Amino acid sequence: MSLPSKVLAEIAERFGTPFYVYDFGAVESRVAALRETVGPRFEIAYAVKANPSLGLLTVLARTGIGADVASRGELRTARKAGFPAARLLATGPSKSDADLEALIGAGVGQIHAEGPEELERMEAIAARLGRSVRVGLRLNPEWGIEERTAIIGGPGAKKFGFDLPSARRALRDRARFPHLSIGGFQVFNASNVLDARALVENARRVLELAATLSRRYDVPLRVVDFGGGLGVPYQDGEKPLDLKVLGRGLARLASNVARVARLEKTRLVFEPGRFLVAGAGEYVVRVVGTKASRGRLYALVDGGVHHLLRPALIGTPHRVRAVVPRPGPSRKCTVAGPLCTSVDLLHPSTRMPVPLAGDLLSVENAGAYGYTESMPLFLSHEWPAEVGVREGRIALLRRPPAVRDLLARQFRPF
Ligand SMILES: Cc1ncc(COP(=O)(O)O)c(C=O)c1O
Incomplete structure (x- = not known):
């Protein structure tokens, strides 16, 4: 999408160069197109890290989608832009105690823990604040989408999420975390993916894993989050994500989900950043x-x-x-x-x-x-x-x- 040259020339005249400019109409069209693609069974939460401009976030908040924040700074910006705390998810590695305190204090919809030590710190902070916290585990399964250029890193060893053995331990021992209500999972290991079939297949596997863990350890599934990763073409010759293929695949998944009682009330969330605003x-x-x-x-x-x-x-x-x-x-x-x-x-x-x-x-x-x-x-x-x-x-x-x-x-x- 490119803005008319007259508009760009006027901005250059008024504010000097270089400058960044965002077309709000284009952002809203992207949200509408993605909503139509994912259908009513899936939710969208904008990944604030992609562009945390207060003005842009205000436009996004008005569309009614949620948001995913990764720090107390992003939390503050998203709240100021008008996102209600309940519509926020929080995901991000190395969250400091100050980040966790702010996220817990604000009452965000769900905080994704990135590893066992974060659960320990979250429990201590929640106990100190006298709060009960809705928590999901970010998982790092051995499978996933390979990236063409490393952004999140694809499958393998990484700082993000729980490897499955440590997730299983945390679920088995969750009585140790009385202030944490564990009720969901998040998986995200590849960004800028242009293959719609790979995204659908990944979502299918994430759902299967979430349902298996939920059954095995008897944890509720409030949220299953497939992360972001919906790609955009940067260079000539790259094809945009095929929204028809994505939409058809997700509609199939939604009808499978409807047959699983355990998933009946589960919020199924995509957290795209790039796709909505790039x-x-x-x-x-x-x-x-x-x-x-x-x-x-x-x-x-x-x-x-x-x-x-x-x-x-x-x-x-x-x-x-x-x-x-x-x-x-x-x-x-x-x-x-x-x-x-x-x-x-x-x-x-x-x-x-x-x-x-x-x-x-x-x-x-x-x-x-x-x-x-x-x-x-x-x-x-x-x-x-x-x-x-x-x-x-x-x-x-x-x-x-x-x-x-x-x-x-x-x-x-x-
Ligand atoms: C937890 C999380 N969610 C969502 C995103 C957004 O990814 P993308 O911009 O590829 O959609 C990121 C990006 O790093 C992320 O770390």
Whole structure:
């Protein structure tokens, strides 16, 4: 999805470049399309980590979906955006005591424990606060979807979740946790999956595992959570997730679920992040100049991987386009930012008519894992603004701290 060039030019004029922009209409369409795909038996909880912009979260909260938070900061943001605590799930490794205290205190719908030691700490905190806490176990089974590029890591040893033997021990010994009401499971080990059949098969196996553990240890199934992972195409030639195939597969699962009494009241949840917001966002930079080096053409731009680290971090470039393409033949072009490192490439080799200084370039699919997955302090450049657009109307969502504001928070010693 790309916004009209007039809108992008106006934002550049008002807020300067680089900037991030999110198309709220596109986000709402994605939510509607996914709702229709998963059908009434499955719920959607937006993974806040994909993009925790307060403005974007406010738009998402109004659609009525839930959210998954991974820290007390995300909890705070989601609550401020209007998500009721009961509609929140909490999942994330290495939750500190302060995180757990905040999540328990807020009364979120379910907290997913990531391992035995977290259960111990949760029990101690719940006992201290005099609360009963709804808990699910995040599981790390030996099977799962392999990732094309490592994000969560696929199946195997990892910091996320309980290996099955330790989950079984925790379930058997759950009387040791009188303040924790264990009632569900979560499995998530692969992100950016474009194969709908693999997602359906994974959900089927997760349900089977959850039902088996629930029967064996007589634990209720309030929630079964399949995690996120619904992918988006970043590069030419990649096909988008086939929503028809996904929808048909989930409808089949839903009718199987309807025959299992134990699952009758179970909330079945997907926690997508990327799928809902990636395509609705663009990171827009201005061309500072061009240069040639040993036959290679460089478009030098005023933004880079300090604001959008993902291409360098994951090793997948995002498509880059000229906001107003110049006439003339396309040429291979490397889009490079201002950082003093050769990894600072927004695209190593894209094709476009040669841009001129002053032109705007837009990096697509920047709505997920963009603004907050980056490293804006590196090289002390100014930070980008975040802007939201609805039907041509423009709203500033985040006024970024200026370098002078950041300097004002540092101190000379002695
Ligand atoms: C627990 C959890 N849920 C959901 C997500 C969202 O994943 P995606 O953006 O691939 O849908 C993540 C991403 O890291 C996650 O860690």
